[in-house]
Amino acid sequence: QSVLTQPPSASGTPGQRVTISCSGSSSNIGGNTVSWFQHLPGMAPKLLIFHNSQRPSGVPDRFSGSKSGTSASLAISGLQSEDEGNYYCAMWDDRLNGPNWVFGGGTKLTVL
Amino acid sequence: VQLQQSGPEQVKASQTLSLTCAISGDSVSSNDAAWNWIRQSPSRGLEWLGRTYYTSDWHNDYALSVKGRIIIKADTSKNHVSLHLSSVTPDDTAVYYCGRDQYYHSSDNRFDPWGQGTLVTVSS
Numbered sequence: 001q002s003v004l005t006q007p008p009s010a011s012g013t014p015g016q017r018v019t020i021s022c023s024g025s026s027s028n029i030g031g032n033t034v035s036w037f038q039h040l041p042g043m044a045p046k047l048l049i050f051h052n053s054q055r056p057s058g059v060p061d062r063f064s065g066s067k068s069g070t071s072a073s074l075a076i077s078g079l080q081s082e083d084e085g086n087y088y089c090a091m092w093d094d095r096l097n098g099p100n101w102v103f104g105g106g107t108k109l110t111v112l
Numbered sequence: 113v114q115l116q117q118s119g120p121e122q123v124k125a126s127q128t129l130s131l132t133c134a135i136s137g138d139s140v141s142s143n144d145a146a147w148n149w150i151r152q153s154p155s156r157g158l159e160w161l162g163r164t165y166y167t168s169d170w171h172n173d174y175a176l177s178v179k180g181r182i183i184i185k186a187d188t189s190k191n192h193v194s195l196h197l198s199s200v201t202p203d204d205t206a207v208y209y210c211g212r213d214q215y216y217h218s219s220d221n222r223f224d225p226w227g228q229g230t231l232v233t234v235s236s
Contacts, residue, residue, distance in 0.1 A: 002157060033219050047224035056224060088158060092221060099173045101160035
């Protein structure tokens with residue numbers, strides 16, 4: 001079990017806004033920045049958000065991230081069918097169990 | 113920047129799993145990048161394995177779960193990074209990815225891009 005907890009599934013209809021949560025503790029999320037990755041079937045994972053809320057160039061502004069205390073969230077507005085896939089939160093942690101990237105368990109997003 | 117992975121997809125138990133990640137558009141010895149290996153399996157989810165980076169000398173960090181069995185090496189002449197995981201068991205069956213962690217030394221680090229992934233199956 002990951003120290004970052006995500007809901008296993010989420011869903012929405014086209015055009016809706018969906019939010020995916022990532023919860024941790026003061027010893028992990030509370031002290032580190034969070035990234036979000038999109039993993040579509042048959043593709044390599046793709047960075048959507050870094051440093052809690054920053055979007056790399058090329059990522060649509062439909063995707064937004066936030067962090068508050070020991071939780072982080074990814075919001076997807078204007079949901080599209082091509083958004084269907086798995087989403088992971090992650091952080092770099094060099095305090096617990098040595099330096100390492102820690103990933104959430106992932107959330108499978110279904111576009112109804 | 114693109115990362116292209118190569119290596120055998122079938123490995124026998126007790127042998128060494130070896131994969132290569134060829135880098136284009138960046139340098140393996142960049143002072144701003146750490147080169148990582150991650151794997152994904154149904155039982156473990158996404159699991160970070162380790163990284164190598166260059167700052168005056170080469171440095172490595174490895175996950176405790178594979179420490180002692182893993183070596184990640186950079187080859188500057190070929191601009192690639194390799195993964196070697198020894199004494200594999202069927203539990204090491206997974207999709208293996210390489211990835212760049214740019215600005216790894218700051219809070220603005222960004223893990224991008226990833227390689228295309230290689231499904232490695234370990235047979236007993």
